[in-house]
């Protein structure tokens with residue numbers, strides 16, 4: 001095929017989240033003229049939506065940008081313009097008080113009896129070199145010892161993932177958590193004057209758009225791609241890869257090449273694959289229900305966000321949005337409260353929000369009389385659960401789709417916990433694949 005003919009091929013992109021729009025952007029820069037993005041919702045952005053009400057800009061889910069990849073970072077800056085720059089300060093809600101995060105680096109902030117137990121667990125660990133673990137639980141115990149696992153890693157992660165650690169893979173986490181060397185453990189238990197905690201988390205230094213919330217990234221992409229290249233309110237119901245046709249109810253779209261950023265299991269089902277074995281059943285994800293509070297006053301330490309382990313409270317994280325984005329809502333305090341739930345959990349919203357608010361009151365974080373505004377939203381799939389047979393199942397599904405000419409990309413498209421930088425790269429990569437094919 002001549003280069004000219006290739007660039008005039010019709011490329012469909014399913015889903016107008018960050019991955020889909022990054023793919024559309026890349027295709028445009030490669031010279032493709034005939035690209036169309038289809039999105040089921042009435043607004044683009046996927047997980048990156050900001051509510052711009054009454055002069056405010058409050059993200060529906062808390063998002064901050066960080067990346068080790070310089071190219072992606074400058075791409076982000078090009079899309080969003082001016083940014084706030086922050087060095088993270090994070091906490092953990094601990095026995096109705098707070099300790100600094102990472103938990104494992106701040107053991108000295110715990111009570112003496114807890115410190116003793118943790119030390120014992122750490123001494124009992126095997127050497128970390130060449131650590132091989134069977135599952136998340138095994139990984140946590142081998143890395144941090146039994147006590148730290150039971151105090152923090154299990155109660156936090158089982159709440160976030162709604163899955164027993166024993167049934168989860170850990171490799172996604174191994175790259176995010178730095179193994180602690182003995183010298184660091186001594187500092188953690190005894191406390192140190194010049195702790196270098198910041199190096200341990202990938203989001204230690206993060207940036208955030210000065211205008212418009214995180215959705216500014218989506219706005220920037222749309223300005224580049226062209227709003228006319230995105231068709232909203234199109235819920236894809238079938239993909240016929242033989243006839244190269246996508247159906248959305250009565251609407252039909254033909255294509256030469258296709259990228260899907262839909263949840264992997266959904267794309268497999270929509271493309272009519274019969275022999276998918278149990279792989280699809282094992283692909284589970286959580287839903288996130290997020291409440292946005294605008295407050296006159298808040299009583300929380302100046303942490304950007306706070307992790308909340310354990311079953312006592314329904315939320316797993318509290319974010320002080322106004323510390324990330326001072327213009328989130330007219331100099332007010334803005335608290336985002338995230339709760340994890342299963343796909344088919346539909347709590348009575350009013351009762352659930354009441355429950356969340358009364359927990360926040362009991363924790364003395366807010367007073368009901370100080371709540372000025374309150375909104376909420378839910379998002380599915382939010383966290384694709386890394387299960388033990390995940391790698392095999394995911395590559396099976398991706399390959400089956402590829403055999404049908406469908407390139408699946410993105411956070412739920414590849415069923416992997418991708419941050420924004422990874423999703424941008426996934427979109428770019430998918431566009432590159434289109435050029436090769």
Ligand SMILES: Cc1cc2nc3c(=O)[nH]c(=O)nc-3n(C[C@H](O)[C@H](O)[C@H](O)COP(=O)(O)OP(=O)(O)OC[C@H]3O[C@@H](n4cnc5c(N)ncnc54)[C@H](O)[C@@H]3O)c2cc1C
Nearest residue numbers: 015017018019040046047063064236382410411418419420
């Ligand atoms: C709670 C939470 C917090 C996060 N915080 C951060 C953070 O601080 N920093 C960071 O870097 N990353 C963060 N992320 C990750 C970031 O949100 C993702 O990397 C990114 O948004 C994924 O983009 P995507 O396009 O792959 O997926 P999505 O945003 O899910 O986009 C998929 C799109 O496909 C559409 N779609 C689905 N089914 C159909 C259908 N049948 N027909 C048509 N369209 C369909 C959806 O409506 C959606 O718009 C966070 C994620 C979550 C869940």
